[in-house]
Amino acid sequence: MMRPKLAFAFRADKTLHVFDDADMARLAACCEVLSPRPIESFADPQGLQLLGEAEILVTGWGCPMLTPQVLRAAPNLKLIAHAAGTVKYTIDPLAYELGIEVTHAADANAVPVAEFTLASIIFANKRAFELRDLYRSDPSRRSAYALMDDRIGNYRRTIGLVGASRIGRKVAAMLAGFDYSVLLYDPFVEQGDPITRQAELVDLDTLMARSDVVSIHAPALPSTRAMIGAAQLQLMADGATFINTARGALVDEAALVAELQTGRIQGVIDVTDPEIPPTDSPLFQLPNVFLTPHIAGAIGTERGRLGRMAVDEVERFVRAEPLRYKVEPELLERLA
Structure with missing residues (x-):
């Protein structure tokens, strides 16, 4: 043959x-x-x-x-x-x-993105990046110890997933092993979908308002461009974290930068629009932003x-x- x-x-x-x-x-x-x-x-x-x-x-x-x-x-x-x-x-x-x-091989590429997202959620809820900076600036640990009394940690936190993509579904499955409440927004998912056993279907505004961490996993389509704008970001609770490992174009970046500049929320940003931000972008300098060069996928x-x-x-x-x-x-x- x-x-x-x-x-x-x-x-x-x-x-x-x-x-x-x-x-x-x-x-x-x-x-x-x-x-x-x-x-x-x-x-x-x-x-x-x-x-x-x-x-x-x-x-x-x-x-x-x-x-x-x-x-x-x-x-x-x-x-x-x-x-x-x-x-x-x-x-x-x-x-x-x-x-x-x-x-x-998109399913193979989804594995490290989901792993990166899970790690980001855990570190964000622990305020690990902020505590690192406090420890560096104050080796006595007094300021770090003070933060540890705040409402931080991974017990009984609410995680919001925007998009039931293959990555979103992998993240939801991973989160099932933790003491989290998981919310999901995806207009294409109906009750009875297997993911609804792991996450509560809600509208986008409800998800943004109730979540301690919001993680984006939607596809980049004309209909999803800038789907997260100022109105949605302003719904996030003080101290909440916004994670984007999907596509930068899903977010109104000017609105995201403006909200991050208030210091009210944290950001874990792996993708931006444009793909490489201008050298003077505040994303490079803001202390409440963990910015990575599109590494969540397979490297x-x-x-x-x-x-x-x-x-x-x-x-x-x-x-x-x-x-x-x-x-x-x-x-x-x-x-x-």
């Missing part, structure tokens, strides 16, 4: 640790790997030749856009396996009209989950088994 021909398309310098030797050996066992080097440009004649032969294309971060013109140059292509999170910025919907199946060795999931899907496809993480065309635009 002839093995299907497989090619890679991504930026090699952006995908270190995604595929290890064991992953490559598994792919070589079930496919004819046309080249271990990824296609980095479809304008390159050699890249176009590989694309024209490939039946399976494994993509990842930095993959050139699979435009209609590129897809028509791939007459044999039957599967796109995206070894990264969202695939909606990589493929044109024409892929579905051409009968190409699409799968992605370093965590990227290995992405490659492993893509390889699993390629093997299923070769064995003519159903794909576990297939991206249906109607869901493409609703992806994060």
Whole structure:
């Protein structure tokens, strides 16, 4: 039986640790790997030749856009396996009209984001960052001890999750092991959804007002742009924490900065809009902000989950088994 021909398309310098030797050996066992080097440009004649032969294309971060013109140059292509999170910025919907199946590793990327969120919630409720700064400025611990008498800690706190995405659902499942009350806002979730056993469905304003920690897990869509604005942020209780590991565009950043500048709330901000804030942004200096450079998703060795999931899907496809993480065309635009 002839093995299907497989090619890679991504930026090699952006995908270190995604595929290890064991992953490559598994792919070589079930496919004819046309080249271990990824296609980095479809304008390159050699890249176009590989694309024209490939039946399976494994993509990842930095993959050139699979435009209609590129897809028509791939007459044999039957599967796109995206070894990264969202695939909606990589493929044109024409892929579905051409009968190409699409799968992605977004579920693998969701794991470290959920872990980061859980850690952020725990540290935020403990006021760990503030206590660190107090200890640095006052080694006697007097100011730190005074804060410990405030209403802080993780016992019987209320956590608000905005969005029942794959990440939001993983976070809700993790929170079930703690003494938390969990609220959820998501207009697409109905009573009877399994997540309602872990979280109470409420409207957005109620969630913002009742939560000690608000964590954002909604997709970036035209309808969700700036869904968190001044009115919502002003509903948050004094001392509450706002966490964003989703997309910066979901938040009116000027309103968020203004609210953080009052010192009334705390912020754990992993994503911003623009992606890199201006160098004079107050987010870099505010003592009540824990700002990170978009690290919640897979970084370093965590990227290995992405490659492993893509390889699993390629093997299923070769064995003519159903794909576990297939991206249906109607869901493409609703992806994060």
